[in-house]
Amino acid sequence: MKIVIVGATGTMGKHLTSAFEKDHQIIKAASKGADIQVDITSSTSIENMYKEVGAFDALICTAGPTFVGPWKKLTDKEFRQGVEGKMMGQINLVLIGQHYINPKGSFTLISGALSHEPQKNFANASAANGAVEGFVRAAAIELENGIRINAVSPTVIEASPQYFPFFPGDIPVTMQQLEFGFRKSVLGANTGQVIKV
Numbered sequence: 001m002k003i004v005i006v007g008a009t010g011t012m013g014k015h016l017t018s019a020f021e022k023d024h025q026i027i028k029a030a031s032k033g034a035d036i037q038v039d040i041t042s043s044t045s046i047e048n049m050y051k052e053v054g055a056f057d058a059l060i061c062t063a064g065p066t067f068v069g070p071w072k073k074l075t076d077k078e079f080r081q082g083v084e085g086k087m088m089g090q091i092n093l094v095l096i097g098q099h100y101i102n103p104k105g106s107f108t109l110i111s112g113a114l115s116h117e118p119q120k121n122f123a124n125a126s127a128a129n130g131a132v133e134g135f136v137r138a139a140a141i142e143l144e145n146g147i148r149i150n151a152v153s154p155t156v157i158e159a160s161p162q163y164f165p166f167f168p169g170d171i172p173v174t175m176q177q178l179e180f181g182f183r184k185s186v187l188g189a190n191t192g193q194v195i196k197v
């Protein structure tokens with residue numbers, strides 16, 4: 001399979017790249033330092049990425065920038081980081097990518113447990129995750145040619161210890177559990193699902 005990983009240079013993306021590249025052709029995309037540069041906050045940049053990639057079988061997105069910080073600092077400006085980034089960035093990857101993806105292809109987006117288990121400092125991510133999950137359920141009944149779409153929703157992952165203090169009581173998700181959530185979406189038959197890991 002030809003799989004595009006947007007966010008391939010990040011914590012999740014690096015792990016998923018090395019896991020999937022054993023059996024598949026991986027195209028790594030990120031805002032810098034990858035095979036292909038893309039800024040998911042720009043629909044023009046996304047269109048250019050797809051033109052460069054050509055036809056593909058699956059897209060995984062682990063790029064989902066949001067504002068993380070105290071409630072007192074959360075204003076319209078900061079909130080738009082998640083709206084333009086994690087929410088519209090991922091939605092546009094699908095709205096534009098549906099015209100390039102092969103029939104029976106799949107999109108797998110990144111959400112997170114914050115959609116249903118809020119934590120302090122993460123209101124922007126909670127809202128963006130909720131939007132992404134709603135979009136995934138709706139897009140699944142609209143996408144044509146057998147194209148599937150799911151979101152993977154982990155709590156804090158073991159490779160991000162800097163976030164552990166913000167998720168008291170949560171047992172970190174192992175990188176293998178995270179990877180298997182993505183495997184379920186990319187290699188399975190489900191669509192419209194939020195895959196909790």
Ligand SMILES: NC(=O)c1ccc[n+]([C@@H]2O[C@H](COP(=O)([O-])OP(=O)(O)OC[C@H]3O[C@@H](n4cnc5c(N)ncnc54)[C@H](OP(=O)(O)O)[C@@H]3O)[C@@H](O)[C@H]2O)c1
Nearest residue numbers: 007009010011012030031032039040063064112156157160
């Ligand atoms: N880490 C966790 O514990 C955890 C748990 C649950 C959910 N999540 C969610 O999972 C996602 C990824 O987490 P992560 O820890 O892997 O993040 P990360 O290490 O910061 O990696 C983010 C990746 O996305 C890329 N990226 C960021 N903004 C972009 C943009 N505008 N256009 C294109 N690429 C962009 C980055 O590339 P550049 O550096 O080149 O910009 C990088 O490759 C986030 O949405 C986060 O909310 C994370």
